[in-house]
Amino acid sequence: MIAGSHLVKRYLGGFEAIRDVSFEIAAGAMILIGGHSGAGKTTLLKLIGAIERPTSGSLIVGGQNLTALRNSALPFLRRNLGLVFQNQKLLFDRPALENVLLPLEIIGLPLREAQRRARAALDKVGLLAREKAYPIALSGGEQQRLAIARAVVNRPSVLLVDEPTANLDEGSARQVLDLFAAFNQVGVTVVIATHAPREIPGRDLRLMTLDHGQLLP
Amino acid sequence: MNAWFRQHFAAFFRAIRRLAAAPLNTLLSLLVIGIAMTLPAAGYVFLDNIRTLGANHTGIQQISLFMQTGSSAQAVAAVRERIDERLPGQWRFVPRDEALQQLKNTEGMAEIIAALPKNPLPDAFILEPDDASPENMESLRAEFADFSDVAHVQLDSAWIKRFNAFLRLGVQTVNLLALVFAVGLVAVTFNTIRLQVLAQAEEIEVARLIGATDAFIRRPFYYSGILQGALGGLAALFLLLSGLAILNPSVTQLAALYGSDFTLHPPGFVYFSLPVILGAFLGWLGAQLSVSLALRHMQ
Numbered sequence: 115m116i117a118g119s120h121l122v123k124r125y126l127g128g129f130e131a132i133r134d135v136s137f138e139i140a141a142g143a144m145i146l147i148g149g150h151s152g153a154g155k156t157t158l159l160k161l162i163g164a165i166e167r168p169t170s171g172s173l174i175v176g177g178q179n180l181t182a183l184r185n186s187a188l189p190f191l192r193r194n195l196g197l198v199f200q201n202q203k204l205l206f207d208r209p210a211l212e213n214v215l216l217p218l219e220i221i222g223l224p225l226r227e228a229q230r231r232a233r234a235a236l237d238k239v240g241l242l243a244r245e246k247a248y249p250i251a252l253s254g255g256e257q258q259r260l261a262i263a264r265a266v267v268n269r270p271s272v273l274l275v276d277e278p279t280a281n282l283d284e285g286s287a288r289q290v291l292d293l294f295a296a297f298n299q300v301g302v303t304v305v306i307a308t309h310a311p312r313e314i315p316g317r318d319l320r321l322m323t324l325d326h327g328q329l330l331p
Numbered sequence: 332m333n334a335w336f337r338q339h340f341a342a343f344f345r346a347i348r349r350l351a352a353a354p355l356n357t358l359l360s361l362l363v364i365g366i367a368m369t370l371p372a373a374g375y376v377f378l379d380n381i382r383t384l385g386a387n388h389t390g391i392q393q394i395s396l397f398m399q400t401g402s403s404a405q406a407v408a409a410v411r412e413r414i415d416e417r418l419p420g421q422w423r424f425v426p427r428d429e430a431l432q433q434l435k436n437t438e439g440m441a442e443i444i445a446a447l448p449k450n451p452l453p454d455a456f457i458l459e460p461d462d463a464s465p466e467n468m469e470s471l472r473a474e475f476a477d478f479s480d481v482a483h484v485q486l487d488s489a490w491i492k493r494f495n496a497f498l499r500l501g502v503q504t505v506n507l508l509a510l511v512f513a514v515g516l517v518a519v520t521f522n523t524i525r526l527q528v529l530a531q532a533e534e535i536e537v538a539r540l541i542g543a544t545d546a547f548i549r550r551p552f553y554y555s556g557i558l559q560g561a562l563g564g565l566a567a568l569f570l571l572l573s574g575l576a577i578l579n580p581s582v583t584q585l586a587a588l589y590g591s592d593f594t595l596h597p598p599g600f601v602y603f604s605l606p607v608i609l610g611a612f613l614g615w616l617g618a619q620l621s622v623s624l625a626l627r628h629m630q
Contacts, residue, residue, distance in 0.1 A: 165540060186544075193542035203537045219341060220543045222334025264541070 115141050116162055116272065116303065121171035123157050123327075131157040132168070133327040139305060141271070144298040147307040149324035155307035156200070156276055158324065162305065163197050163274045164188050176271060193221060196265030196273040196302075200280060202257050204249040210236065210260050211245040217268045235267040236260075239293060255286025262293055266302075273297055275306045338547065346554035349527060357559075360523050364563025364614075367512040367519070368606050369570040374505035375602065376571065378498060380595050385494050394468065395485040396456040396475050406480040407454050413478060418471070420460040427452045453482060465491050513613055516563070520556045520617025527555060528625040535629065545626065552622045553615055560614020564606035571606075572597060 116139040123132040131154045139145050147155045160166040161173055164180050173180045176194055183191065205213055214235050218228035236242045239259040241252075249257055258278060265273060275294065279287035298304045311321055323330040350357045396414075398407060407424075414422055430452045435444045460471055472486040528535070535548055575595050586593035597603070 163540075189539070189542045189544045189547075191542075192540065197540055199540075203533075203540070205534055205537060207534075216538065217541045219338075220538060220541065220547055222338045224337065268542075 117174045119172045121173060122169045124169040131327050135329045141303055142301050144304040144319055146311045146319050146321045148311045148321055151309055153324040154327040155324055159274050159276050159307045163195055164191050193268055194270050196270035198261050198265045198275040198278060200276040202261040204257060204260060206249050209246050209248050210241060213260060214263045214267050232267055235263040239263045255282050258290050266297060272303045277308055342550035343554045345551040346558055349555055360559055361563050361566050363519055364516055365566025365570055367515050368564055368567035368610060371505055371509035371512055372567055372571050372606055374508060376598050378501045382498060384593055394458040394472055396481060397483045398454040399480050399482040400453045402480045410478055418458055422456055422458045425455045425457060427454050465495055516613045517617040520559055520614045521621040524552050524556055524618045524621040525625055549622045552618050556614035556618025557611045560610035561607050564610030567606045
């Protein structure tokens with residue numbers, strides 16, 4: 115479960131990106147965080163992903179209170195979270211397979227086992243045939259799917275996704291959303307921040323809307 | 332094999348790949364490190380050879396003990412016995428007749444000696460202590476001077492003192508040189524690793540976001556620094572041994588003109604491995620400083 119209580123995120127200069135936000139996301143849920151550009155969607159995602167610390171309030175992810183967590187414990191928390199960034203943050207100097215291998219290298223999995231799992235993740239997102247391709251050679255949709263493969267290869271319990279369909283055509287966007295739905299179906303909690311919430315056929319999505327850092331009722 | 336060892340192996344091979352990915356840069360860095368380490372190493376080898384040359388030079392470590400003129404055979408025997416007890420080292424007895432004969436054989440002295448009414452030379456002992464340090468030589472000189480029937484004990488201590496002072500100065504100079512070059516080596520590694528960190532900034536950011544610890548991120552850079560330092564040390568050894576091989580024929584030729592069989596000897600095994608070990612340590616130190624600073628900036 116993810117639970118935020120009276121969360122505030124204030125940046126240097128006094129700008130408040132998140133203002134007194136409280137929410138609960140049940141384990142295994144699929145949530146869309148909507149709102150206009152600058153509403154605080156990405157900031158909220160970063161707080162949940164322990165990329166940034168809240169200024170005040172409390173935030174519990176997977177039973178751990180992030181506001182009290184020591185810096186040295188953050189990497190181990192992040193290993194249980196799958197992060198898909200708005201700009202994917204792929205490594206362009208290595209092929210697709212090695213991009214997906216990185217999280218497994220970090221946890222020190224034996225190479226053969228890591229390769230097996232990375233290929234399985236690529237297979238899930240339909241990129242197994244392109245394991246040797248460098249990201250530059252992949253289309254926008256394929257790059258997004260590669261980023262998803264990297265995010266899920268560690269079998270995270272929570273998947274945090276930032277604007278996954280922002281630069282994709284309708285077909286690619288549908289493929290990507292279907293993938294998230296598939297991961298959610300096997301019990302992964304999926305939190306998607308998007309400025310243009312879409313329907314996913316067959317999925318009952320909850321929508322949390324932010325407006326100038328505040329959660330709308 | 333557990334995850335910790337696997338990660339170290341992976342980091343080690345990643346460091347090798349990074350060095351191999353920019354062969355020219357790596358080669359130049361190794362050359363700079365190698366040359367920086369060669370100079371003080373050559374200084375130490377030079378001083379070591381000078382020390383050996385000094386130790387082998389007859390006269391330097393000798394004490395001459397002169398008996399009183401006309402000492403009896405019993406007195407000589409008593410001194411001989413006491414030398415045997417007290418001296419760890421070699422000694423030889425030079426009877427006054429043998430000394431006179433040697434003097435006669437010296438060019439231009441025969442006529443002068445022949446003109447003397449009797450042999451004016453005393454019996455003497457030439458002592459060569461194992462421990463030829465100036466302090467020990469001085470202490471032995473004082474002790475032997477107190478023996479009865481001993482007229483004079485002569486020690487070329489001024490020569491030894493000057494020689495040792497020269498060696499001390501040499502060692503201090505080389506130590507200073509080594510310190511300067513050690514700082515230089517740390518600076519070179521610091522800069523090389525800083526450039527590597529900057530080039531890998533994107534990978535570091537992504538790795539952090541997906542759960543890499545600082546130790547995981549630092550490890551390949553540490554290995555990079557260690558490898559550079561150690562390989563630079565090997566390059567220094569290669570340069571040093573090449574230098575010795577080039578210089579030795581000329582040195583041998585020069586020594587032969589002075590009737591010596593002196594040759595430049597390479598450093599012993601411990602000193603041989605020192606540039607590699609020291610280089611690895613300094614490389615690690617440079618990497619440690621560089622990565623800490625760069626990661627702090629990136630945070």
